[in-house]
Amino acid sequence: MAAYLIADVDIKDAAVFEEYRRDVPATEERYGGRYLGRGGATKVLEGDWEPHRLVIIEFPDMTSLMGWYNSPEYARLIEIRKRCASTRIIALEGIAAPAV
Template sequence: MAAYLIADVDVHNTAAFEEYRRDVPATEARYGGRYLGRGGATKVLEGDWEPHRLVIIEFPDMQSLMAWYESPEYARLKAIREGCASTRIIALEGVLPSN
């Protein structure tokens, strides 16, 4: 069952964030991740939410998502991101429709 990483990234240092933005897609792809949305325009339809840079990545399953998130190759990039941005991230397991 697919799993989705959803992140709201508030970048404080654009120059430092560039290395993360450039290098992270290759690490995700190794675990079957693919972007569904990345940094596009947003429009809040309900609620009190001010998104910054939203990212949605689909993985084959939660195990693949967590393997990527906890991987050594992502650890280096995660440290870069944490130094130049504030981020809220959730992992969402997809739900199959019931018949």
């Protein structure tokens, strides 16, 4: 069943973040990741959440998501991201599609 990485990224240094943004898609693709949304306009419907740059990435399953997140190629990018942004990230397991 699909798994989703949801991140709220508060960019502090756009120039450094550009390197992260440029290099991260290739690492995700190796694990079956695909963007469902990133950096678009948001509208809070309830609560006091003030999102920054939201990103939603779908992976085939939680194993693939965690494989990417813990991979050596992404580890280098995590360090870059931590230097230029504050981030909240969660992994959400989807639900199985009903049998037809």
